[in-house]
Each structure stands twice: as structure tokens, then as C-alpha cells.
Amino acid sequence: MTIRRPALLTASLVGISALGASVPWASHAEPGGKPPETDISTQAIDASTDVSEWATRHWKEDGYGKVVVDKTKARVRIYWRGRPPRDIAARDGEITDGVTVDVVPSPHSDEDLSVVSRKLLADNRTIVYIHPNDDLSGLVVAVDETATATERARAISEIAARSEVPVTIIKDTPWEDATRWNDSAPWQGGSILNFAGNGCSSAFTAVTPSGAGRLISAAHCATGTGGVVRDGAGERIGTVSRRAPAYDALLIDPDTGTIGKVFGGPWNAGTGHSRYQSWVGGSAAPAEGQRVCTSGAMSGEHCNLLIKKTGVWKKCVGGTVDCQGFISMNASGGVAISGADSGGPVYIKRSDGKVGARGVISQGNKPVICGSTAAPTTCYNKVFSIGIHKIENRFGISVEH
Helix, strand or coil: CCCCCCCCCCCECHHHHHHCCECCCCCCCCCCCCCCCCCCCHHHHHHHHHHHHHHHCCCCCCCEEEEEEECCCCEEEEEECCCCCHHHHCCCCCEECCEEEEEEECCCCHHHHHHHHHHHHHCCCCEEEEEECCCCCCEEEEEECCCCHHHHHHHHHHHHHHCCCCEEEEEECCCEECCCCCCCCCEEECCEEEECCEEEECCCEEECCCCCEEEEECHHHCCCCCCEEECCCCCEEEEEEEEEHHHCEEEEEECCCEEEEEECCCCCCCCCCCCCEEEEEEECCCCECCEEEEEECCCEEEEEEEEEEEEEEEEECCCCEEEEEEEEEECCCCCCEECCCCCCEEEEECCCCCEEEEEEEEEEEEEECCCCCCCCCCEEEEEEEEEHHHHHHHHCCEECC
16 A cells, blocks of 8 residues: 555654754645635646746757746746747747746857856865846845854955956855655655655656666765665665765665655645646756745645746755755745755646656745644755756656656
8 A cells, every 4th residue: 555654754854964953744735825816717827837837948059048938927037148049039929828038148158157156166175155136137145044154255255356256245144955755656746755864856767878867855864876776764765776876866776666746735735736746747847936835755745836046056965065056035035945855856737737846845035833743853845846857857767757
């Protein structure tokens, strides 16, 4: 029988060891967030999702900046440095199902600013994260507000000396690694993964070019490859087959099959819940302004999170490597993720009832009151995730759907 999680378990959660979290599991968290206020049609909302998904598929091309969705005004903006590809240029000013497409010239591409970001981040431990500013003319660099004034001043001086583009300095708090419990084969996304006692979540299932099924999770949940991964009841799932710390991602080779679904709803939702399971309908790069859901093992599903920034660079995997991802936040001020949600899925709701993969949960920021969760833990209003498109490209896999 497939259950969401058992009623009672005890485990050590290394991904949130700094929080002193331990389990017994109890109660649950309801989906967070409020529906966004909008005065445009459902048709236009669906069209903006379709346009942004099409546009972000160009992310590998030279000059690609970012895609921004404004659902309140029914517009999709595609930022591009230099001459855009013919199919992008042809959409400029086009109106589809009430959605206007604007191709916006930008001084720099995502890759241009990534090169500068990596240089700044490499030797400066006081930087919390770096992301492009709104028009891609420069960077916004957040320095650690918990550092001493002397440390911050030294960091700012180094940033000013080394940056090749204009920089705006802000302050923010450090991020924490966010590290369901009894599933059965075929394995799917959103369930608990037990890495030798360390609790994380699965994101999505994927297939290799040969058609073999894999589970995706976060690299910081395991220390290497070859280790056995179990579910929350201690049943063997498989082994860690590949690991990419610079993408905070790993693959699990399961002993049995996978299926292209994710768990949703509260952490302990059963088969009678409307959000218990959803089919995955595909994957795409994230776009600013999109509304997404997270679904971690500890706190369950939280929807109507707003993608605030893409192209974000910061330290991840315990501060050991530089990762690029995107930041989302719960627009109503509530929970986005909690400890033990690491490795869980980030997705959009599609008009066909399926979900669209957008990323994998990595870290949390801005602690908030949890309400009820599967165990006492720390919850966060903001989440840093790795784009699923980068993980697919790194491993040469495709999200299963």
C-alpha cells in the first residue's frame, strides 16, 4: 500500500543540523499562500504560461537575458542582448489570447552577468547572493547583515574594485540548507528520502537517454555516490548514482520503477485529497513573475509562491560551491519551505491539471512561523532553487512525463 508517510518516525536531519531538528513526526501543514489578485482572464493566464515556457527554451542561446511574466498586465517580456533569434524577434508586439509579448533590448545577457557574479562570489565569504538588476545593466549584491561592520566594509570595497559592471549593495541574512516518509514503487517526486538517516525529499523522476528511470534530489543530502537511499519506513529505494554539487543535485538509481508524478497537498495527504498526486506534464526554465508551488516532505505543498529573481548566484552545499538558481517567496508572508524539504520539487500548475517542473529546492531564508509540520523544525518565507533545465542539461536526462 502506498501511504504519504507513517504516523511516527525518528530520524536525524543533517540538512538542517544547525537547527537541531530531530523527528518524531506529527500533525501537518496545509498548503500556503493566497490566490493572486488578477483582473485578466484565465485564458490569458494560461497563454502567458505557454509563451514564457516557449521563450525560456532559448536559455542556451547567446544573448539570452531572462523572461519576465506580468500576469496582472497580461504581458511577457523577453530580455535579449544583441540581435535576438528570428523566432523571438517575430513575436515582438504580438498579442496571443490577450497576452502581449515584448522583446526588450538589454545591455548584458544572463551569461555575461554570470561570469562577473562568479568572480565576485569566488573569494568573498561575506556575499549572501548576487543577481542581475531589473534591466540587466548591472548586479545586485547582498552582503551578510550578521557580519561585523568591518567585514561588510571590506567586502564592499572588494566588490567595487573587482566588478566590471555597476553594482548595488543590499543586506540580507544567510541562507540555510533545507534538509515525505513512506512511499512504494513506482517511485515519484515529493516523497521522503532517507540518506543513511539524513532526511530530504525527492523532486521529480527523470529518464536517461536509454530510458532508465532516475529520482532527482539535492546534492547536499548525500556526501558522495554509491550510498543506499531508503524511504521513511526504511525500505530500500536504490543508490546514489551521480552527484553534481555545483548544481546541488544528485540522481538516485532505483531498484524498481519510477512514474512521472509528484505528491501535493498537506505532508500527510491521503488518496482522498484532491492534491494527493499530480502528473508531470513537462519541464522548462523558470521565469520571473511566475507563480509556483513547492512540495517538500516535511511541510507539504505551498502554492502561489512568486518567482522574484532568476540568474541568482550564491554559495550552496554547505557553502562549498557556487550555484546558480532562482529565488521564490510566499507572497502572503507564510511558509515557502521548511527544513527537510531539500531536494523537493518546484512546479507550476498547468491548465490541463498537470504540473510543469521548474526547479529543485536547495535552501531557505527569512524564518517564519511554521504552524503545524511533520516535526518541529524551522520554516522559511523564501526559497532558493536550482532550475530544472540546468539539472537536465548537466546530467543529460529528461524529466519523466
